Amino acid sequence: MTVKTRFAPSPTGRLHVGNARTALVNWLYARAHGGVMQLRIDDTDRERSREDYVAGVLADLDWLGIPADESFRQTERADRHAAAFERLVACGRLYPCYETPEELSARRAAQLAAGRPPVYDRAALALSDADRAALEAEGHRPHWRFRLDDRETSWEDLVRGRIDVHAGSLSDPVLIRADGASTYTLATVVDDAETGVTHVIRGEDHITNTAAQIQLFHALGAAEPHFGHLAWLLDAGGAGLSKRVGSLAVAELREDGMEPLAVAAFLARLGTSDAIEPVAGLDELVASFDISRFGRAAARFDPADLVQLNARQIRRLDAEGVRAPLVGLGVPDELVAPFWDAVSGNIERIAEAGRWWQVVAGPVTPVIEVDETSQAVLAAARDTLPPEPWDETTWSAWTRGIQGLTGVKGRGLFRPLRLALTAAEHGPELKKLLPMIGAARAAARLSGQDA
Numbered sequence: 077m078t079v080k081t082r083f084a085p086s087p088t089g090r091l092h093v094g095n096a097r098t099a100l101v102n103w104l105y106a107r108a109h110g111g112v113m114q115l116r117i118d119d120t121d122r123e124r125s126r127e128d129y130v131a132g133v134l135a136d137l138d139w140l141g142i143p144a145d146e147s148f149r150q151t152e153r154a155d156r157h158a159a160a161f162e163r164l165v166a167c168g169r170l171y172p173c174y175e176t177p178e179e180l181s182a183r184r185a186a187q188l189a190a191g192r193p194p195v196y197d198r199a200a201l202a203l204s205d206a207d208r209a210a211l212e213a214e215g216h217r218p219h220w221r222f223r224l225d226d227r228e229t230s231w232e233d234l235v236r237g238r239i240d241v242h243a244g245s246l247s248d249p250v251l252i253r254a255d256g257a258s259t260y261t262l263a264t265v266v267d268d269a270e271t272g273v274t275h276v277i278r279g280e281d282h283i284t285n286t287a288a289q290i291q292l293f294h295a296l297g298a299a300e301p302h303f304g305h306l307a308w309l310l311d312a313g314g315a316g317l318s319k320r321v322g323s324l325a326v327a328e329l330r331e332d333g334m335e336p337l338a339v340a341a342f343l344a345r346l347g348t349s350d351a352i353e354p355v356a357g358l359d360e361l362v363a364s365f366d367i368s369r370f371g372r373a374a375a376r377f378d379p380a381d382l383v384q385l386n387a388r389q390i391r392r393l394d395a396e397g398v399r400a401p402l403v404g405l406g407v408p409d410e411l412v413a414p415f416w417d418a419v420s421g422n423i424e425r426i427a428e429a430g431r432w433w434q435v436v437a438g439p440v441t442p443v444i445e446v447d448e449t450s451q452a453v454l455a456a457a458r459d460t461l462p463p464e465p466w467d468e469t470t471w472s473a474w475t476r477g478i479q480g481l482t483g484v485k486g487r488g489l490f491r492p493l494r495l496a497l498t499a500a501e502h503g504p505e506l507k508k509l510l511p512m513i514g515a516a517r518a519a520a521r522l523s524g525q526d527a
């Protein structure tokens with residue numbers, strides 16, 4: 077049977093890194109097993125669902141390089157959810173309930189106060205036909221609960237190993253609300269069962285739903301899929317993530333100049349015992365993927381660590397991989413390769429190359445120190461500036477000559493030259509920058525002129 081995973085976000089906000097990791101793990105699992113990933117847009121909450129968030133989910137998955145192989149919206153299948161409801165009523169697994177939310181919460185409070193678990197007491201099962209008719213005549217509309225079998229329900233979790241839940245400790249889940257709408261539990265099980273989902277990989281917030289969902293699969297005559305529950309992802313301070321707050325959104329990482337492959341490499345290993353390293357491509361993540369390597373403990377997402385990985389990831393890019401953005405920053409086509417060679421080790425984001433291009437092409441306001449040594453070095457440098465053409469050997473030949481003339485070496489020699497030529501104390505190797513800066517600009521900067 078073909079493996080089919082699914083990622084099912086609600087379009088109620090921008091995807092955060094916790095959602096993205098769930099999507100990525102679904103995609104990796106599918107690819108590693110020759111399968112496909114389904115995207116299900118869980119848009120049943122019509123008030124909070126928004127079209128721009130749907131577009132955002134698609135854009136984020138595309139950007140990460142993990143587009144779904146098939147997709148649909150949950151509201152498109154409302155008739156299938158209704159049909160399943162009819163079947164469950166017909167086979168006697170659903171029963172109508174009339175309690176108001178206030179009554180239910182008062183009952184829960186009383187149970188907790190008495191030290192009992194707040195499990196629904198099935199009071200509605202005791203209603204007679206006459207009771208129900210009377211309630212309906214008073215205008216009460218029923219919500220419908222699924223009667224769980226009071227038995228041990230177990231599954232072999234792909235992440236957490238065997239999990240046993242005694243259904244007697246669970247409330248019978250509501251499948252249809254008083255307004256007639258299907259709940260998440262009904263819609264998700266019907267969709268998974270009818271669209272051939274074989275593996276449900278999601279966040280640990282869903283563990284508590286799984287036992288009831290397994291019973292519902294069986295009641296609908298379907299085999300349950302495999303389940304895997306990933307530990308929570310927290311922010312660097314240990315706080316939870318929420319689409320509503322917009323914390324650590326994927327779109328934000330994109331705007332901040334993070335490379336999609338760095339984000340994927342980071343999310344694929346965070347929470348595992350594997351080292352987080354740059355990768356050649358998503359294929360490398362697929363080849364090394366093993367869902368059982370994810371731990372049970374919540375992992376923290378520290379953006380500073382991602383920036384470090386991003387820096388290492390972009391160092392692996394060759395000039396062709398960055399030609400378009402560098403040309404966009406003003407680097408002439410013929411200088412892309414030497415320029416990238418010079419600066420790729422000195423930046424954390426590709427866009428930061430713009431700053432070094434400015435240093436090459438100017439204008440730069442040179443920093444000229446007035447101490448005697450600096451002045452002597454700069455004077456000798458001006459007097460011995462070699463004729464062009466320049467290459468990577470020019471810098472060492474030139475500075476050896478300056479050293480010979482002045483007797484200054486090391487930091488005393490290099491610092492005034494770097495400050496004059498680049499206006500910065502640190503930066504890419506000057507032997508690589510110098511040929512691009514060129515003689516005219518170098519001569520002007522050594523004399524303290526903007527160039």
Ligand SMILES: Nc1ncnc2c1ncn2[C@@H]1O[C@H](COP(=O)(O)OP(=O)(O)OP(=O)(O)O)[C@@H](O)[C@H]1O
Nearest residue numbers: 085086088094095098278279308309317318319320
């Ligand atoms: N912090 C998190 N860490 C790991 N997975 C998460 C996290 N938050 C959500 N998920 C998972 O992301 C998937 C999409 O979930 P969903 O759209 O409900 O996101 P959500 O962030 O919980 O939404 P909301 O903030 O609107 O409640 C689910 O599998 C969910 O378990």
